[in-house]
Amino acid sequence: EAGVAQSPRYKIIEKRQSVAFWCNPISGHATLYWYQQILGQGPKLLIQFQNNGVVDDSQLPKDRFSAERLKGVDSTLKIQPAKLEDSAVYLCASSSYRQPYGYTFGSGTRLTVV
Amino acid sequence: KNEVEQSPQNLTAQEGEFITINCSYSVGISALHWLQQHPGGGIVSLFMLSSGKKKHGRLIATINIQEKHSSLHITASHPRDSAVYICAVVGETSGSRLTFGEGTQLTVNP
Numbered sequence: 001e002a003g004v005a006q007s008p009r010y011k012i013i014e015k016r017q018s019v020a021f022w023c024n025p026i027s028g029h030a031t032l033y034w035y036q037q038i039l040g041q042g043p044k045l046l047i048q049f050q051n052n053g054v055v056d057d058s059q060l061p062k063d064r065f066s067a068e069r070l071k072g073v074d075s076t077l078k079i080q081p082a083k084l085e086d087s088a089v090y091l092c093a094s095s096s097y098r099q100p101y102g103y104t105f106g107s108g109t110r111l112t113v114v
Numbered sequence: 115k116n117e118v119e120q121s122p123q124n125l126t127a128q129e130g131e132f133i134t135i136n137c138s139y140s141v142g143i144s145a146l147h148w149l150q151q152h153p154g155g156g157i158v159s160l161f162m163l164s165s166g167k168k169k170h171g172r173l174i175a176t177i178n179i180q181e182k183h184s185s186l187h188i189t190a191s192h193p194r195d196s197a198v199y200i201c202a203v204v205g206e207t208s209g210s211r212l213t214f215g216e217g218t219q220l221t222v223n224p
Contacts, residue, residue, distance in 0.1 A: 009154075031210060037155075042118075042200060042214030056211060089155040100210040101145040107156030 004106035006092050012112045018080040021109045024073070025094030029104070031055075034067055034077050035091040037108075043091055049075060082113045117141050120201050120215035127222050133188040135218045137201030140182065147212065148175050148186045149200040157200070160186070191222045 005024040013019050025032050030051050035043035046065065048056040051072040060067070064083070069075040079086055092106040118139045127133055137146070148160045161168050161175040163184065168175050172191075177184040188195055201215040 033211075040216070042202070042216045043157075043212075044214075045211055048209075048211060055209065091155070091157060093157075095210060101147075101204050102162060103147065103159055103212065105149075105157035105159065107154065110155055 004092055004094055004104050006090075006106035006109055008109055009107065010110045010112075012114060013082055015084055015113050016081040018078065019082055019111060020076050020078045021090050021092075021111075023075045023077070023092030023106060025075075025092070026096070026104050029094035029096045030072070031095045031097075031100065032069055032075050033093045033095075033103075034075070035093065037089045037091060038085075039088070046077070046090075079111075082111075084113050087111055087113045116215070117205070117213050118201055118203055118215040120199075120218050122218060123216070124219045125221070127191050127220070129192060129222055129224050131191050131222075133191050133195075133220065133222075135186045135199050135201075135220070137184045137186070137215055138182060139184075139201075139203050139213075141203070141213075142206040143179075143182075143203045144206055145204045146177055146184050147200075147202045147204075148184070149202060151198040151200060151217070153197075160199075188220075193222045193224050196221050 032049045034046040037043040046060045047067045049069040067077045089108040091108045093103045150158045163177045172189045174187040198217040200217045202212040
């Protein structure tokens with residue numbers, strides 16, 4: 001089966017600009033996660049979707065970050081406006097109902113804010 | 115204190131050496147993952163454990179639920195094993211959300 005697809009792989013923007021990331025999970029995977037990984041740290045959950053509904057967005061900085069999964073398949077994560085501290089790798093992962101703890105991760109988007 | 119602690123933070127080995135990375139956690143868990151992350155950023159799931167021991171090729175993962183401890187072993191290490199290895203747990207009360215350790219940077223020299 002195809003893996004979790006993410007784009008772009010790399011992005012460099014200036015602070016105060018906007019940026020969007022895209023994720024297409026494994027076909028049939030109902031649960032989709034966005035994680036932020038700052039250099040030298042473990043990933044931190046930003047938002048979890050179950051189909052097109054939000055399960056957990058408690059750690060999403062909602063003043064500047066937004067995410068949607070309108071049709072319960074692919075998802076976009078947006079940052080507007082970006083700050084220097086948003087420089088990180090943004091990872092998308094998905095899992096299925098049948099194996100909810102069996103994660104598949106995408107290759108990530110490395111964001112640099114200058 | 116983090117819910118998931120890994121040791122060591124950094125590990126340098128010579129090709130062929132036996133390697134052990136440890137993970138301790140402080141919460142009840144439904145599952146524990148060992149993940150591998152190469153410099154490009156993408157993460158690969160190596161193992162998912164809820165009890166006992168699993169083996170895949172040169173990799174072995176063990177877990178002791180009573181002691182809240184897991185180990186990842188690499189036998190006959192090779193330079194291509196160089197990566198960050200991350201322990202992550204699914205807490206019993208956290209749905210399916212993963213809580214990650216900070217990772218162990220492994221470098222295997224030829």
